[in-house]
Amino acid sequence: MAKEKDKYATIRQKIRDFPAGPGLYFMKGPADKVLYIGKAKNLRSRAASYFQQGGDLFATRGPKIVEMIGKVETVDFIESPNEVDAVLQEARLIKDIRPPYNTELIDDKTFPYLEITTGEDFPGVYITRKPRHRGIRLFGPFTSAKDLRAVLVVLQKIFKFRTCKLSLDENDSKRRFFRPCLLYSIKQCTAPCAAKIDKHEYKKIVTDLIKFLRSKRSIILRRLRTQMEQAAEAFEYEKAAMYRDRIRLIERLDQRGTPDENVQPEVFATDPAEALVKLREVMQTTEPIRIIEGIDVANIGGAEAVGSLVKFIDGKPFKSGYRRFKIKTVKGIDDYAMIAEVVKRRYKYALRGEELWPDLVLIDGGLGHLRAAEKAFREMEAPPVKIASIAKREEEIYLQASNKPLKLPSNSPARKLLQYVRDEAHRFAQHYYHILRSKKLLGDKP
Numbered sequence: 001m002a003k004e005k006d007k008y009a010t011i012r013q014k015i016r017d018f019p020a021g022p023g024l025y026f027m028k029g030p031a032d033k034v035l036y037i038g039k040a041k042n043l044r045s046r047a048a049s050y051f052q053q054g055g056d057l058f059a060t061r062g063p064k065i066v067e068m069i070g071k072v073e074t075v076d077f078i079e080s081p082n083e084v085d086a087v088l089q090e091a092r093l094i095k096d097i098r099p100p101y102n103t104e105l106i107d108d109k110t111f112p113y114l115e116i117t118t119g120e121d122f123p124g125v126y127i128t129r130k131p132r133h134r135g136i137r138l139f140g141p142f143t144s145a146k147d148l149r150a151v152l153v154v155l156q157k158i159f160k161f162r163t164c165k166l167s168l169d170e171n172d173s174k175r176r177f178f179r180p181c182l183l184y185s186i187k188q189c190t191a192p193c194a195a196k197i198d199k200h201e202y203k204k205i206v207t208d209l210i211k212f213l214r215s216k217r218s219i220i221l222r223r224l225r226t227q228m229e230q231a232a233e234a235f236e237y238e239k240a241a242m243y244r245d246r247i248r249l250i251e252r253l254d255q256r257g258t259p260d261e262n263v264q265p266e267v268f269a270t271d272p273a274e275a276l277v278k279l280r281e282v283m284q285t286t287e288p289i290r291i292i293e294g295i296d297v298a299n300i301g302g303a304e305a306v307g308s309l310v311k312f313i314d315g316k317p318f319k320s321g322y323r324r325f326k327i328k329t330v331k332g333i334d335d336y337a338m339i340a341e342v343v344k345r346r347y348k349y350a351l352r353g354e355e356l357w358p359d360l361v362l363i364d365g366g367l368g369h370l371r372a373a374e375k376a377f378r379e380m381e382a383p384p385v386k387i388a389s390i391a392k393r394e395e396e397i398y399l400q401a402s403n404k405p406l407k408l409p410s411n412s413p414a415r416k417l418l419q420y421v422r423d424e425a426h427r428f429a430q431h432y433y434h435i436l437r438s439k440k441l442l443g444d445k446p
Helices: 002-015 043-051 057-061 063-069 083-097 145-159 173-177 199-214 218-233 237-254 272-283 335-351 367-380 413-438
Strands: 023-028 034-040 074-079 113-116 125-128 137-139 291-300 303-313 323-326 360-364 387-390 397-399
Touching: 002 043, 002 074, 023 043, 023 083, 034 043, 034 083, 043 063, 043 074, 057 063, 113 199, 125 145, 145 199, 145 237, 218 237, 272 397, 272 413, 291 335, 291 413, 303 335, 303 413, 323 335, 335 367, 360 367, 360 413, 367 387, 387 413
Parallel strands: 291 360, 360 387
Antiparallel strands: 023 034, 023 074, 113 125, 113 137, 291 303, 303 323, 387 397
16 A cells, blocks of 8 residues: 555656646556556646545546556656647547557547538538548548537638539539529528539639638638627627627637648548459459558657558458557668568567468568568568558559559559558558657557
8 A cells, every 4th residue: 555655656746747738648557558548738737636635536537547547657648739639649549559448539430521622613512521532622630520510601601602412514504494402592602503603703712711721710700800899889799699609610610630640541441342352453362361461660860760560451450450669670770671670570470370470461662661571571481471562652562573563543442452551550650759759658569
């Protein structure tokens, strides 16, 4: 009991040095294992609340948290620039690390986007959790689907874009006989479906909307505030409250991430069954490809170099099979040697018969990275293993039997699946790299 009191006293002392701003806190058990990840507006206050002397944690948090706190050895944190970033980063880390005491956010639920179909003659504006692969402009992910739905109504009143799913062609002469929906009658849509607006004018509306979403939105907010003040001065308090609510909703448009920085790879996945069939054709094999493992490395100037391995089963991520590696044997910048180290450390267990061999090993990189992996397998005296690599930018795919790259169409299901595996491995390596650089939160895994 005295030892436990000393442990908690040490933890409380450490928490006193936590910042008072937003971020994530990590409850860690023996061997630096992350037991629980939480977000906080005030890191110091939130983390301290678990270790208050005389507090009844059972009554306030429940038996699972009491059980978890009994295993906690230390607490760490990562600061976030704002609460929105903390929400998005928490969700991503929980999906990646899968701490045993986080019961939420470990499923396939994703955050929504605002999608504008700029590739169409008359672009539509939609809320989606499954964006199209091309011909769109994407904003988000957003942290609140409810707020996003509400703000979309406000934006449509201002810009009068369409939200219907009709397929509209500028050259379709029958449009002028089409009867528009109620939104046109109440002046919330310009009715391109019924040829009430031409393509050029409608595209200008969409351009203005995109500028508005990208900018500070000061002009429209200033107009709404003026309308609110005028309504209040005229004692039209209900109207003033309506404008106030619209202002708050528009301001909440900033509660979002960006598609590049807050990646949700599972959102952009292709149909796995179709992709695996096409992948067999690409690999020129009659054997099914069920288990794919992707490998990547990350470093800046050779410092804090890390490797990652992600596992896909039947075309879907198998998060329990993900592994991280802190590079141990390579000094300086040598991606090929780092790839070789990850291969040898990962597949020594399969060589011993302790784990299954994958049907395909995918390396993030070009021909040189592929050859480095091949050489590592040869040095291990491993059985024949199918290996491929996919390079960024040109998205060239290299196979073992050729020095020439294979270029698949951008809409190829096989290419999309390989990109998904590659992007997951890259993101997982980069995520681990940044964690090590910031707080060294996670211990090395084999």
